C-alpha cells in the first residue's frame with residue numbers, strides 16, 4: 001500500500017533554488033530513503049504492470065532514475081529523452097518555450113525499435129507542463145502510442161497537468177496544491 005503523506009514527508013523543499021521565488025522539490029531525500037523509494041516503485045509497478053507497455057521513456061535527468069527503475073521492474077526497455085546535443089546518434093527534436101527563451105529535447109530516431117509501440121512517459125515533476133508536452137510530441141512524432149504520462153509530483157497550481165491532458169492521459173502520484 002502507498003502512504004502518500006509519508007512519501008511527501010520524504011521530499012525536501014529548498015526555497016529560492018535555482019533562483020529567488022522558486023521552491024525546489026528535492027527528491028534526493030526520497031531516493032536515499034529505502035522505504036520510500038521501494039514503496040514508490042512498488043506502487044508504480046502495480047499501476048503499470050497490466051498496461052501492456054513496450055517502453056518507459058524518461059525525461060532528463062530525474063526522469064531517468066524513476067523510469068529506468070520502473071522499466072526493469074516491468075521487464076521492458078528504457079528510452080532516454082535528453083537535452084539537445086547529448087545523444088550521440090541521429091535524433092529527432094522538439095523545441096519548447098521557457099520563461100525566457102526556448103529549449104530543445106531530443107530522442108534517438110530508432111529509440112523505440114519500430115513504430116506503434118506502447119510508451120509510458122515519466123518525469124519526477126510536472127510544473128508548467130512545457131517539458132512534458134514537448135516530450136509527448138516527440139514520442140508521437142516517431143509514431144508511437146503514448147499510453148500515459150506519469151509524474152511523481154504535480155505542482156497543481158501551475159496547471160501543467162491540465163495542459164498535458166489535452167494530448168495524453170496523465171497520472172501523478174503526489175499532488176501539491
Ligand code: AMP
Pocket residue numbers: 022023024025026059060061062123124125126127128129130131132160
Ligand atoms: P515544466 O516544464 O515547467 O513542467 O518543468 C518541469 C521540469 O522542471 C521537470 O523536469 C522538473 O524536474 C523541473 N522542475 C520544475 N519546477 C520544479 C520544482 N519546483 N522543483 C523541482 N523540479 C522542478
